[in-house]
Amino acid sequence: DIQMTQSPSSLSASVGDRVTITCRASQSISSYLNWYQQKPGKVPNLLISAASSLQSGVPSRFSGSGSGTDFTLTITSLQPEDFATYYCQQSSSTPYTFGQGTKLDIK
Amino acid sequence: EVQLVESGGGLVQPGGSLRLSCAASGFTFSNYWMTWVRQAPGRGLEWVAIINQDGSVNYYVDSVKGRFTISRDNAKNSLYLQMSSLRAEDTAVYYCARDSRRSLDYWGQGTLVTVSS
Numbered sequence: 739d740i741q742m743t744q745s746p747s748s749l750s751a752s753v754g755d756r757v758t759i760t761c762r763a764s765q766s767i768s769s770y771l772n773w774y775q776q777k778p779g780k781v782p783n784l785l786i787s788a789a790s791s792l793q794s795g796v797p798s799r800f801s802g803s804g805s806g807t808d809f810t811l812t813i814t815s816l817q818p819e820d821f822a823t824y825y826c827q828q829s830s831s832t833p834y835t836f837g838q839g840t841k842l843d844i845k
Numbered sequence: 846e847v848q849l850v851e852s853g854g855g856l857v858q859p860g861g862s863l864r865l866s867c868a869a870s871g872f873t874f875s876n877y878w879m880t881w882v883r884q885a886p887g888r889g890l891e892w893v894a895i896i897n898q899d900g901s902v903n904y905y906v907d908s909v910k911g912r913f914t915i916s917r918d919n920a921k922n923s924l925y926l927q928m929s930s931l932r933a934e935d936t937a938v939y940y941c942a943r944d945s946r947r948s949l950d951y952w953g954q955g956t957l958v959t960v961s962s
Binding site: 739770772774776781782783784787788793825827829832833834835836837838839 | 880882889890891892895904905906907940946947948949950952953954955
């Protein structure tokens, strides 16, 4: 199985900050990488698919990049509603594993 | 509007069985792969199983192979997860999700399965 490792596991930041979350795959997954946001008590929400394709309705301050084994999710100018947990997921080969999550909270 | 509504969760004893259902609406169900994802209390997301459009292909995470069976009824726009030999570590909220081009673009609200004596 492909292991997905996110870093950091937790992150404190302030409104207006720029943050980057990294996701590393244990083997090459091409661009089969998705990012989800989950707020407490809520259902996960797809932000980015195929490493860099922003989903409809997702603010442009979110962006994704990378291919192969190393990927990043960047949020420019953090807004209060962005404080949540973020998960990467590979969809290159089953099982389509998730990273362990990165909890982003307010500094 | 796409809607996915899970049902069938509850309290079950270790070794017991449970069948989860997911009712889909607002899209052509038979055109999509469908997935089950679970989340143990306070933990991260775990991909569980996937099934193709006509139900002829499915894959599972190793921890549930031989115990869980994913299936679907396209005539009823429904997805199922038959779970048997349940263990405490299967305790989680179970989500059904639509797979669109290998990403999960719509999720249900989830149904809680608690395995405990």
